[in-house]
Each structure stands twice: as structure tokens, then as C-alpha cells.
Amino acid sequence: MAADRTIHFVSLGCPKNRVDTEVMLGVSGLEGYRHVDDATDADVIVVNTCGFIGPAKEESIDTILGMSQLKESGSCKTLVVAGCLSQRYPEQLAAEMPEVDHFLGSSDMLKLKDVLDAPGRAPRMLVGNPADHTIRATDPRLPSLGAHSVYVKIAEGCNRSCSFCAIPTFRGKQRSRPIDDVVRECEMLIDRGATELNLISQDTISYGRDLKDGTELAALVQRVADLPGAKWVRLFYLYPETLKPHLVDLIANHPKVLPYVDMPLQHASDRMLKIMRRGHGLDRQRKVVETLRKNVPNLVMRTAFIVGHPGETDADFAELCDFVTWAEFDRVGVFRYSPEEDTRSHAMEDDVPAKVSNARARKLVALQRPISRRKTKAMIGQEVEVLVEGGSEESEFLLRGRWWGQAPEIDGEVHLANGTAKVGELRKALITAAADHDLVADLADEHGELPEPPDGPRRAPRKPRISLRTIA
Incomplete structure (x- = not known):
């Protein structure tokens, strides 16, 4: 497979789906495809769907339809739909979505190889029995949250x-x-x-x-x-x-x-x-x-x-x-x-x-x-261990991370001030302000020393919007 072939993934639903998407990322890498963040630049687009409840199914369908438009306006030549929605409704989706080239089920991640080996020639319906596969350490996988x-x-x-x-x-x-x-x-x-x-x-x-x-x-x-x-x-x-x-x-x-x-x-x-x-x-x-x-x-x-x-x-x-x-x-x-x-x-x-x-x-x-x-507010003044994850969207002068009481992509972030650190490091920090979910903290230096307390409280991070399907 030519090295300049590009692929884009959209992963919907729960973290278990994310793992499945990461396996497909690994498959595509072995097949010589380069992952691109912009769907308009992709030769192949894969939508890994969620079929759990009504709103999730609607999001999956809307995403598929949105991606299908790139077969005309982008470089997309092959659209693949995978995951729970196609496992649950294979015949209905195949009949109602002619723009989709291939369907994979909830346990068919490795079958993406068949699609990438022969784009347009592999079977359109590749939805199998979910009991036929359980993820293994030998499966190719490229973590997408960051290596840490x-x-x-x-x-x-x-x-x-x-x-x-x-x-x-x-x-x-x-x-x-x-x-x-x-x-x-x-x-x-x-x-x-x-x-x-x-x-x-x-x-x-x-x-x-x-x-x-x-x-x-x-x-x-x-x-x-x-x-x-x-x-x-x-x-x-x-x-x-x-x-x-x-x-x-x-x-x-x-x-x-x-x-x-x-x-x-x-x-x-x-x-x-x-x-x-x-x-x-x-x-x-x-x-x-x-x-x-x-x-x-x-x-x-x-x-x-x-x-x-x-x-x-x-x-x-x-x-x-x-x-x-x-x-x-x-x-x-x-x-x-x-x-x-x-x-x-x-x-x-x-x-x-x-x-x-x-x-x-x-x-x-x-x-x-x-x-x-x-x-959350009771944490102000506490020292916590924070996993540094990158730059903060709040300010170019802040880093972001999570203390151990915050699960990835679920429970908010800690915005880190007054220090430098590498992504993936575990560092001590002093909580100085809190909103409903997010925290602000002073980052300790590499020796674990914290800066002097600021004069007056720090501004709390911007209050996140709360919907009825998010953490209360």
C-alpha cells in the first residue's frame, strides 16, 4: 500500500469504543495509511459508532451523513461504518445509507485490513458475530489519549x-x-x-x-x-x-x-x-x-x-x-x-x-x-499529585492536567500555573481555586517545592456548561 494513503477516524461513545478505534488505528498503520486530523484530507474515513441509547444513535447517524458529504467535497473515496450501531442494525443501515462503502460490527476491528487491502473490492457487509473476537495483547493498537x-x-x-x-x-x-x-x-x-x-x-x-x-x-x-x-x-x-x-x-x-x-x-x-x-x-x-x-x-x-x-x-x-x-x-x-x-x-x-x-x-x-x-472547593489549599497532559485552553500561560480524582475526559481538569513540566509527568501541585469541575493549581518545581501562596485568591476557571447528560 502506498505510503501517502490517508485515513481519518471518528470515535463515538464510551471509552470501550475508543479502544476499538485504537485497534483500527493500529491496523491502518500496518497497512501503510497515514492518519490525518482533518477529515477533508482523508482518502478513507472510518466512523466508529455508538448504538446504546437514542441520543447516541442519532449522533452516530448524523456523523455518518456528515462524513458522507466528503465523498463529494473532500478527498474521501471510501467511507467505513463500524461499531455498535452497525452491529445492531446492519441490514437497515445498508439499505438506507448507500453512500457507506463498508460496514464492520462491534468486534470486527481487524477486518478493516480487508477493506484497506482492497478498497472498493472487499465485501460491503463485514459484520460478524461479536462472540467471535475478544481483544488481545497481540492486536495492533495506537493509543489516542496520549502515551501516558x-x-x-x-x-x-x-x-x-x-x-x-x-x-x-x-x-x-x-x-x-x-x-x-x-x-x-x-x-x-x-x-x-x-x-x-x-x-x-x-x-x-x-x-x-x-x-x-x-x-x-x-x-x-x-x-x-x-x-x-x-x-x-x-x-x-x-x-x-x-x-x-x-x-x-x-x-x-x-x-x-x-x-x-x-x-x-x-x-x-x-x-x-x-x-x-x-x-x-x-x-x-x-x-x-x-x-x-x-x-x-x-x-x-x-x-x-x-x-x-x-x-x-x-x-x-x-x-x-x-x-x-x-x-x-x-x-x-x-x-x-x-x-x-x-x-x-x-x-x-x-x-x-x-x-x-x-x-x-x-x-x-x-x-x-x-x-x-x-x-471541589474543599480542595483549595490541598497538595495533590497531578498528571500533566499539555497546554491549557484557558490560557497560553497555563498547563493542564488531572489529579487522581479526575478520570480522563470525564471529570474535569486542573489548570496549572507558575511552572513548567513535560507531558506525562506526575508532579505535585497546590490547589488555589475551584469551579464546579475544574481546578486551578500552582505547579511544584522538579524538586517538589511549591511557590509562595499568591496574594488573594486566583480566578476560578471558566465555569463549564452543564447538560442533563453530563456530570452533575
Whole structure:
């Protein structure tokens, strides 16, 4: 393949999708394609779609249609659609989008090679069975967040049967990777400069159960965290089960496992948790939160809730609000229920009117916002370790980074003043100002020395806009 062939990727949806896109980036590199940031300069455009809920599907379709216009106005000759949307609706998309040249499913990243080997001659429909592939350390992959911070997908699919979720129908049943394979990938990523390893899957707490050989999450976390070169190890998408003591101990005491817990709870009313088929009630959720608060010093806990699910009453929503007030989570994501075919909820009666669902979402965001703001402002005057990530969009005189309580692309940033640092460095900083999500800090020098406190408070960073689908 000629070296001057260019390719552009659009990755939509969750971090798991980002990993899939990074594998396709690796495939394209092996095929001699050069990645370009500007889609108008690309010979091949790949849109990796999300098909989780209505708004995500709409964004995917709009993006595909937008990219398809570049087949006339840009240099694009081949348009490829990959990911969850094409896995979920292959025939419909193929019939309604003649401008798309090739379709790949949610586990067909390696098939991009077939397209790039023979543009225009490879089969148009390359959507396979999602169960046929699980990511491996040997798969080509080019991290896109920067070499210092990476997501590591430890399993594919999901065995849960939550009433509102269609993911098992197009991502397949859970398929955990062997511990040795995950560790091998982490070693390779560390060799390329990674210091933050974010372990992720659809149902992380269930990691290893499908292997039926005694493999469990705590053993994996221990192996990864003990790797030389790993600095921060973060866990995403823990299900609210009774947490095993070994895992809690790692989160609480291992110097590299961050005391950051991402645990989407979805609701807090016993009645709604049963309707949602979550497999537990409010009592378990309270005990999990209490266990973590009691045993994990400096815990940062992030969760998400769905409002407006069929059957949700004012009383159910009031219970949810009471729980959020009691739990005092650091961050909360609020999602309005999206009716999805192939789910149990889709056939349920007692739909909640959109007006009511919207009002509940706004109320829950408003309830959580002062809790998050209070916790953020309480950090003023604290010294924290910050991962430096580059220049700040706030000012050419500032750097940006994240302290360990901020997950990449999710929880805001720290704007760093009064110092210089290299991207990827972990440096001490003193928090001097705070907004709802972002922080301002003075950067310590390479010897760890902090500058003298400023005369008066620094200006807080520009307040970010908050929508009902962002962190509250």
C-alpha cells in the first residue's frame, strides 16, 4: 500500500469504543495509511459508532451523513461504518445509507485490513458475530489519549439482564481476557510511556467468572498494579455487589490503585431496582457505599442514574433524591430513560411523560451540583499529585492536567500555573481555586517545592456548561 494513503477516524461513545478505534488505528498503520486530523484530507474515513441509547444513535447517524458529504467535497473515496450501531442494525443501515462503502460490527476491528487491502473490492457487509473476537495483547493498537494515559479493556460483552439495556444483544455475552494477556498488554503500553492504566469493561466486577478457572478481578488488579512503571491504576464500571475484601484492600491501600470508584447504580428505589432487573435492592447499595466510605481513605466515588424509566413514580424519584443526598457522591451522571427495542423495558406500560422525565433530570442535577461543588472547593489549599497532559485552553500561560480524582475526559481538569513540566509527568501541585469541575493549581518545581501562596485568591476557571447528560 502506498505510503501517502490517508485515513481519518471518528470515535463515538464510551471509552470501550475508543479502544476499538485504537485497534483500527493500529491496523491502518500496518497497512501503510497515514492518519490525518482533518477529515477533508482523508482518502478513507472510518466512523466508529455508538448504538446504546437514542441520543447516541442519532449522533452516530448524523456523523455518518456528515462524513458522507466528503465523498463529494473532500478527498474521501471510501467511507467505513463500524461499531455498535452497525452491529445492531446492519441490514437497515445498508439499505438506507448507500453512500457507506463498508460496514464492520462491534468486534470486527481487524477486518478493516480487508477493506484497506482492497478498497472498493472487499465485501460491503463485514459484520460478524461479536462472540467471535475478544481483544488481545497481540492486536495492533495506537493509543489516542496520549502515551501516558490509556484504557485497557479487560473483557467484552455482558451477562447481565438489566431491563433497559440492549448491550448484550449486540456486544454478546461476557468474554474475559486471561490475566496474563491483560498484563502483557499493560507491559507493552508502559514500555510506550503509559503511566495511567484505566481498566474497563461493561461489567468489571464480573471479570473472570466466565473463564470458570478461579480468575477474579482482584488478582488482575494486583498483577497490573505491581508492574514496574505503572503509576495510577483506575477501575471503571464496578457493579454494586458485595465487594471482596481483597479488592477493597487494594483500592484502599495499594499505592498505585487509585481510591476512585466508578459504580453506575441506576436507581435507589427498591421497586425501581426490581423493575430494572438489577438483582439487588437499596439495602445492598447502602452497604456498598458504607463499606467503601469506611475502608477507603480519600475515596472519590462517581455514579450514574436513570430517571423516567417506565413505572417510575414520584415516590420512587423521591427515594432516589434522598439516597443521593445521603450518599454525597463526588460526581453523578444523570440520564433520561431511552426506550430501546430488544429490551424488557421497551414493552412495559406506564411510560413516564417526557416533560416529567426532563423535570426529574433537572432536579437531580440541581440536587447534586452543590454537593459536587462543595467537595471541589474543599480542595483549595490541598497538595495533590497531578498528571500533566499539555497546554491549557484557558490560557497560553497555563498547563493542564488531572489529579487522581479526575478520570480522563470525564471529570474535569486542573489548570496549572507558575511552572513548567513535560507531558506525562506526575508532579505535585497546590490547589488555589475551584469551579464546579475544574481546578486551578500552582505547579511544584522538579524538586517538589511549591511557590509562595499568591496574594488573594486566583480566578476560578471558566465555569463549564452543564447538560442533563453530563456530570452533575
